[in-house]
Amino acid sequence: MILTQLPNSVEGRDALTHLHGYTNARAHLDVGPMIIEKGKGVHVWDNAGNQYIEAMSGLWSTALGFNEQRLIDVAMAQMQKLPYYHTFGHKGHSPAAELAHTLVNLVPGQMSKAFFTNSGSEAIDTAIKLIWYRSNAMGNPEKKKILARNRSYHGVTTAGACLTRLPANQASFDQVVPALQLTCPHYWREKLEDETEDAFVDRLVSELEETIETEGAHTIAAMFAEPVQGAGGVVVPPVNYWEKIQNVLHQNDILLLADEVICGFGRTGNLFGCETYNIKPDLVTLSKQLTSSYLPGSALMINDKVFEPIADHSNEIGVLGHGFTGGGHPVVCAVANETIRIIEDDNLVEHARVMGQHLQRGLKQYESHPLVGEVRGVGLIAAIELVTDKETKIALEKPGQLGIMAGKNATACGFISRNIADALAFCPPLIIKKNEIDDLVARVGKALDSTLAELNE
Numbered sequence: 001m002i003l004t005q006l007p008n009s010v011e012g013r014d015a016l017t018h019l020h021g022y023t024n025a026r027a028h029l030d031v032g033p034m035i036i037e038k039g040k041g042v043h044v045w046d047n048a049g050n051q052y053i054e055a056m057s058g059l060w061s062t063a064l065g066f067n068e069q070r071l072i073d074v075a076m077a078q079m080q081k082l083p084y085y086h087t088f089g090h091k092g093h094s095p096a097a098e099l100a101h102t103l104v105n106l107v108p109g110q111m112s113k114a115f116f117t118n119s120g121s122e123a124i125d126t127a128i129k130l131i132w133y134r135s136n137a138m139g140n141p142e143k144k145k146i147l148a149r150n151r152s153y154h155g156v157t158t159a160g161a162c163l164t165r166l167p168a169n170q171a172s173f174d175q176v177v178p179a180l181q182l183t184c185p186h187y188w189r190e191k192l193e194d195e196t197e198d199a200f201v202d203r204l205v206s207e208l209e210e211t212i213e214t215e216g217a218h219t220i221a222a223m224f225a226e227p228v229q230g231a232g233g234v235v236v237p238p239v240n241y242w243e244k245i246q247n248v249l250h251q252n253d254i255l256l257l258a259d260e261v262i263c264g265f266g267r268t269g270n271l272f273g274c275e276t277y278n279i280k281p282d283l284v285t286l287s288k289q290l291t292s293s294y295l296p297g298s299a300l301m302i303n304d305k306v307f308e309p310i311a312d313h314s315n316e317i318g319v320l321g322h323g324f325t326g327g328g329h330p331v332v333c334a335v336a337n338e339t340i341r342i343i344e345d346d347n348l349v350e351h352a353r354v355m356g357q358h359l360q361r362g363l364k365q366y367e368s369h370p371l372v373g374e375v376r377g378v379g380l381i382a383a384i385e386l387v388t389d390k391e392t393k394i395a396l397e398k399p400g401q402l403g404i405m406a407g408k409n410a411t412a413c414g415f416i417s418r419n420i421a422d423a424l425a426f427c428p429p430l431i432i433k434k435n436e437i438d439d440l441v442a443r444v445g446k447a448l449d450s451t452l453a454e455l456n457e
Helices: 025-031 069-081 094-106 120-137 197-215 241-251 304-317 330-345 348-368 401-412 434-456
Strands: 036-040 043-046 051-054 111-117 145-149 179-182 220-225 255-259 283-286 298-303 372-378 381-386 418-420 423-426
Touching: 051 434, 069 330, 094 111, 094 298, 094 330, 111 120, 111 304, 120 220, 120 255, 120 283, 120 298, 120 304, 145 197, 179 197, 197 241, 220 241, 241 255, 298 304, 330 348, 348 372, 348 381, 348 434, 381 401, 381 434, 401 418, 401 423, 401 434, 423 434
Parallel strands: 145 179, 145 220, 220 255, 255 283
Antiparallel strands: 036 043, 043 051, 111 298, 283 298, 372 381, 381 423, 418 423
């Protein structure tokens, strides 16, 4: 049986839930959230027994699906051996040491140190603090501004939210980080009339150069960017975008942080998005697929260029006054270590590349659908941009309204996507099989047809 409306959960109505994408938040709270009771593989079931393909891996994150026994077993074993210890005061434990060693050798950019946090947002906030600390240590107290792109997502904590350039995450919230906004590298949406892709990239590079010249390179500490922008609508950059952007940053002594929270551990068809786009970062943030989201965990990776001034200054002061009680939690680290082993043992990066090609081909067939303006993606991450007018790229009068309609029809057709404004996003578990992709793609077609029929009524 396929659900036609969200279950009216009394318990759910008492909980504050995320309201992104809803035009009427109070109406949503009156209905209550869908209550998911169990999961297996790429499927989840709600409390009414309805089955869904989880086409978003929860929140871009459950790489290994919803019942990986190896993760459950290693978590239980670590709970019995050492359920908690910290990494403060020159102390640590084996799972954290193993994970740090693994990540330093895996993550691109010649990383030398790992700092463990509890969420991607905490990793971003830590990066901002350490970058500022480094600027002070080097006698550059003005070098504090951060470059971020429109439609980027870098968390919702106080500092990270300043770099998250999405209206819902900034409206009515105060901004405390001096952030400089750049154009989102979405060629289909942002290009000028008759502008080629190369000309579009050159315009964005010129914008970066002009921003640096206007603000002064001595005031700009870093650029924070996702290899592929996820929560901003799955924005895949043009081929030569990253090469040219990095050249400008390097020439102006501006650090680059690659936010791999969504792209990391196979999502783009390589182990990291940095490998897909030949990005050489100074800092990298990790989360989500790091633990397959079975437990909350994250990490900030830094290279020696970032680390050495921080270490020298901390030695002068006597302490680096930053850390989290749960950062580097032994159970979380044990699960992360096992997640990485499973990804390697099961060759899931190559699997994601092959299955990703199949997913992209399947979704591309809908480019001729009356409601589809663009199908975009790389590896096992994709989006369908919905429009009512292909020429003007307009959806409905109220932005996001068409996306909400399509999202509800997706649920009714038995799969869970996420409407980002007027785009439907897809980010299935890395373990998804060819027949499951075929099933998903067929359901997508039904959801698009249902949405078109609803508009025509």
